[in-house]
Amino acid sequence: DAGVTQSPTHLIKTRGQQVTLRCSPISGHKSVSWYQQVLGQGPQFIFQYYEKEERGRGNFPDRFSARQFPNYSSELNVNALLLGDSALYLCASSLGYEQYFGPGTRLTVT
Amino acid sequence: RKEVEQDPGPFNVPEGATVAFNCTYSNSASQSFFWYRQDCRKEPKLLMSVYSSGNEDGRFTAQLNRASQYISLLIRDSKLSDSATYLCVVNPEQFYFGTGTSLTVIP
Numbered sequence: 001d002a003g004v005t006q007s008p009t010h011l012i013k014t015r016g017q018q019v020t021l022r023c024s025p026i027s028g029h030k031s032v033s034w035y036q037q038v039l040g041q042g043p044q045f046i047f048q049y050y051e052k053e054e055r056g057r058g059n060f061p062d063r064f065s066a067r068q069f070p071n072y073s074s075e076l077n078v079n080a081l082l083l084g085d086s087a088l089y090l091c092a093s094s095l096g097y098e099q100y101f102g103p104g105t106r107l108t109v110t
Numbered sequence: 111r112k113e114v115e116q117d118p119g120p121f122n123v124p125e126g127a128t129v130a131f132n133c134t135y136s137n138s139a140s141q142s143f144f145w146y147r148q149d150c151r152k153e154p155k156l157l158m159s160v161y162s163s164g165n166e167d168g169r170f171t172a173q174l175n176r177a178s179q180y181i182s183l184l185i186r187d188s189k190l191s192d193s194a195t196y197l198c199v200v201n202p203e204q205f206y207f208g209t210g211t212s213l214t215v216i217p
Contacts, residue, residue: 033205042114042197042207043154056204090153092205097142099205101153 004093004102012108013081021076021105025093032074035090081109111136114200116208124216127188131211133198134180142201145183147194188215
């Protein structure tokens with residue numbers, strides 16, 4: 001079975017730009033969560049979506065937004081990029097409590 | 111106070127050694143607990159869920175102590191391939207990750 005997929009794998013943006021990251025969950029999984037991981041830290045929770053509804057939001061500014069589509073795939077949008085947004089962005093899908101991660105999108109903001 | 115506290119290490123151990131990691135959490139309402147393994151520049155991979163009764167998977171044993179609010183991971187007979195960062199996760203209403211503990215197994 002295919003795991004969680006994310007695109008793109010790498011991205012370089014300039015400060016002030018906007019970015020959209022994409023995630024496809026494991027088939028049958030209805031919940032998708034997004035995380036930001038900076039070097040040397042554990043992943044930080046950004047959003048969780050279940051059945052297209054936002055179920056949780058972490059401590060991130062309003063520049064971060066997300067949505068989930070009828071096929072359960074999801075997008076994470078970040079506006080007005082800052083240098084500090086440079087990180088690995090991870091998507092995880094779940095059926096129950098256990099979450100399974102995709103390979104991530106590595107975002108570099110210059 | 112952080113939701114999850116984890117000793118970052120690094121732990122450098124010889125092959126065949128036994129190594130233990132602990133992780134404390136602050137929210138007593140937490141219901142789900144996990145250990146993930148993360149290799150350099152890769153995504154976290156689920157290693158084990160942690161149950162109240164404790165659980166074992168081969169060389170790996172996970173324990174939960176609700177009274178003291180900590181979870182532990184024991185690795186026996188360490189292999190070179192066990193070298194990675196081990197992340198504990200606590201889930202009161204969302205996933206909270208520790209900062210990770212770095213393990214290097216030395217030949």
